[in-house]
Amino acid sequence: MRRTVVNRVVLGVVGAVLLAAGVLVLAGGLDLYRRLGVHPPQWWPLTSPDQPVVSARSRGRWVASSWWWPTVIGGLTALVAGMAWWLVAQLRRSGLSxxxxxxxxxxxxxxxxxxxxxxxxxxxxxxxxxxxxxxxxxxxxxxxxxxxxxxxxx
Structure with a gap:
């Protein structure tokens, strides 16, 4: 399978997941669940504009742990570095024009x-x-x- 095919499939899957998550966040932020009488998925945390993504109890539980912030920062750094590496690999030409x-x-x-x-x-x-x-x-x-x-x- 060629690299372009794999890239398009991965981009399509990631794009579909991000689009679905964005629609769910937008619906919660605009209070569309209540206005339209639609019930969001049970696992979804955002059901109204006043509700935070992570509850205060969850935030307090994880922030008290000493490993929390280094893990979050390290994970996000690895994610950004991986995305930057992938972007540079896409911009680099593999053949002659x-x-x-x-x-x-x-x-x-x-x-x-x-x-x-x-x-x-x-x-x-x-x-x-x-x-x-x-x-x-x-x-x-x-x-x-x-x-x-x-x-x-x-």
């Missing part, structure tokens, strides 16, 4: 070709050869010069 191809017969002139177009041309040119069932090609960024990775199924 274009490549400079020298033109024969004209010195100094270089033609810029889109990497995906070059990959498709190589795949299609290989796939029409006899006994080739499928071909896959990918241009990979390498220090100093690009490399070509390919797989051919005969």
């Amino acid at each position: 274009s490549i400079a191809v020298p033109t024969p017969g004209v010195s100094g002139l270089r033609l810029r070709v889109g990497a995906r177009a070059l990959e498709e041309a190589l795949e299609n040119g290989t796939a029409v050869l006899p006994d080739v069932e499928r071909a896959g090609v990918r241009l990979v960024r390498a220090p100093g010069h690009p490399r070509l990775r390919g797989a051919v199924r005969l």
